[in-house]
Amino acid sequence: MKLVVQVKLLPDEAARAALRETLHACNRAADHASRRAFATGVTGKQPLQRLVYGEVKAMGLSAQPAIHAIRKVAGAYATLKANLKAGNYGPEGSKRRQAVEGKPVRFCKDAAQPFDDRSLSWQIEARTVSIWTVRGRLRGIPFQCSPAQWRMLTAHRRGESDLVLRGGNWYLYATCEVPAPELGDPVGFLGVDLGIVNIATTSDGDRHAGRRLNQVRHRNRRLRQRLQKKGTRSAKRLLRKLSGREARFAADTDHRIAKQLVTEAQRTCRGIALEDLGGIRDRVRLRKPQRVTLHSWSFAQLGAFISYKAVLAGVPMVFVDPRHTSQGCSECHHVSRSNRPDQSTFRCTSCGFAEHADVNAGRNIARRGEVVWAVSHAADDAA
Numbered sequence: 001m002k003l004v005v006q007v008k009l010l011p012d013e014a015a016r017a018a019l020r021e022t023l024h025a026c027n028r029a030a031d032h033a034s035r036r037a038f039a040t041g042v043t044g045k046q047p048l049q050r051l052v053y054g055e056v057k058a059m060g061l062s063a064q065p066a067i068h069a070i071r072k073v074a075g076a077y078a079t080l081k082a083n084l085k086a087g088n089y090g091p092e093g094s095k096r097r098q099a100v101e102g103k104p105v106r107f108c109k110d111a112a113q114p115f116d117d118r119s120l121s122w123q124i125e126a127r128t129v130s131i132w133t134v135r136g137r138l139r140g141i142p143f144q145c146s147p148a149q150w151r152m153l154t155a156h157r158r159g160e161s162d163l164v165l166r167g168g169n170w171y172l173y174a175t176c177e178v179p180a181p182e183l184g185d186p187v188g189f190l191g192v193d194l195g196i197v198n199i200a201t202t203s204d205g206d207r208h209a210g211r212r213l214n215q216v217r218h219r220n221r222r223l224r225q226r227l228q229k230k231g232t233r234s235a236k237r238l239l240r241k242l243s244g245r246e247a248r249f250a251a252d253t254d255h256r257i258a259k260q261l262v263t264e265a266q267r268t269c270r271g272i273a274l275e276d277l278g279g280i281r282d283r284v285r286l287r288k289p290q291r292v293t294l295h296s297w298s299f300a301q302l303g304a305f306i307s308y309k310a311v312l313a314g315v316p317m318v319f320v321d322p323r324h325t326s327q328g329c330s331e332c333h334h335v336s337r338s339n340r341p342d343q344s345t346f347r348c349t350s351c352g353f354a355e356h357a358d359v360n361a362g363r364n365i366a367r368r369g370e371v372v373w374a375v376s377h378a379a380d381d382a383a
Contacts, residue, residue, distance in 0.1 A: 001180050001311055005152050007145040009129070009170040015141055018133040019170060023163065025134050026069050026113040029056045031106060033073040038104035043077035045070070060134055064119045068160075072114065076105045112164045112173075120161055122174075124153050129172065131163070143172065152176050167244070181314035186271035189318070189373065191366025192261060192306070193325065193358045194275060194299045197343060200257050201358035202264070203366040208257045213250060220246045251301065258305035262313050271316035273369025274303055275325060318376075320368035329353055330363035 011019060033052045037043045042051050049070045056066040080100070083089060089097040119132040123140075127150075130139045145153070156176040164171045191203035199210040220242065227235040265272050277299050310317045326346075328335040334350035341347060346357040355363075 003176045005149045005174045007143045010142045018135040022133040024109045027107040027111050029059045029069045034104045045074040068114045110165045112162045114160045180311050183316045186316050187269050189271045189273040189366045189369035190265045191273045191362040193361040203362035205359050254302040262309040265315045266313045273365045275322035276319040318369045318372045325361045325364040330360050
């Protein structure tokens with residue numbers, strides 16, 4: 001499986017200037033290739049490369065950076081096409097969709113740029129890198145990372161690395177190919193119910209409350225509104241300073257929760273069962289005050305963190321149908337809206353079973369996980 005390791009570069013002032021000029025040059029070339037792709041309708045990697053390779057090289061890029069700039073453009077158009085097909089920009093004929101379809105993809109001047117091993121080399125023992133720039137090859141740029149990241153780079157780094165400028169600091173995102181351990185046969189499943197009030201609740205009764213995260217989001221939302229309304233230069237400067245802080249806090253929270261869940265499943269020799277919540281924002285209809293909370297819910301990020309941590313730990317993982325997990329009784333399986341009188345309470349109107357609503361949902365998810373695992377492995381054995 002592929003993992004990304006982020007390391008921080010420590011360039012001097014001259015190297016910083018060269019790296020910035022390199023990003024600007026690569027993204028100017030990408031913008032040119034994007035305009036040509038839009039005008040001609042040629043967006044595939046190989047056809048676009050044949051069309052604009054000479055033009056991009058003439059803009060000051062060497063062979064490999066030119067190829068990667070063109071491939072970055074082709075990837076952006078492939079993503080745009082997938083989003084249009086999925087209806088993420090609205091139905092055909094809508095103003096938003098017409099605005100997106102009516103202009104070429106643009107790249108900001110500091111957008112990330114991929115480098116392969118021909119234009120970027122790692123000296124991992126010395127903790128330095130050598131990278132191509134428009135001013136020539138820069139050698140011996142130091143980087144810093146944690147001991148775990150250093151071990152990952154030493155053992156598993158493969159393929160491309162992305163040069164990223166974020167918050168005035170330079171980073172490299174290195175791709176690592178990590179062999180996944182074989183999955184064992186679980187003795188059961190740990191059901192995990194994802195929510196907003198409680199970010200994650202397990203079938204064992206452990207609840208990871210979302211109160212702190214929701215407070216941070218609410219405070220930041222009000223602060224952004226005040227600063228945007230004020231509109232002064234200092235207010236805009238503070239908005240830039242605050243940019244990304246909430247997302248980093250949410251990501252750190254999700255990482256911690258995912259690690260705890262995977263560790264518990266591994267300790268008890270169980271798999272993890274999650275609800276398949278894809279498309280929930282399109283299915284759910286809420287009052288206007290609740291929409292912001294729903295659309296800031298990072299369930300997909302938490303699910304992705306649990307997935308890759310589970311693979312690394314050799315913990316089986318399945319996704320189950322989320323329908324009626326919160327309305328069905330985990331004891332007698334009776335389904336009714338009346339079973340859920342409020343957010344935190346579950347009381348079965350058929351058998352009288354009572355439990356915290358999220359814990360009851362986690363138990364239902366765990367049972368469905370066992371069924372999904374059994375059915376999928378029975379099919380594999382038959383094949």
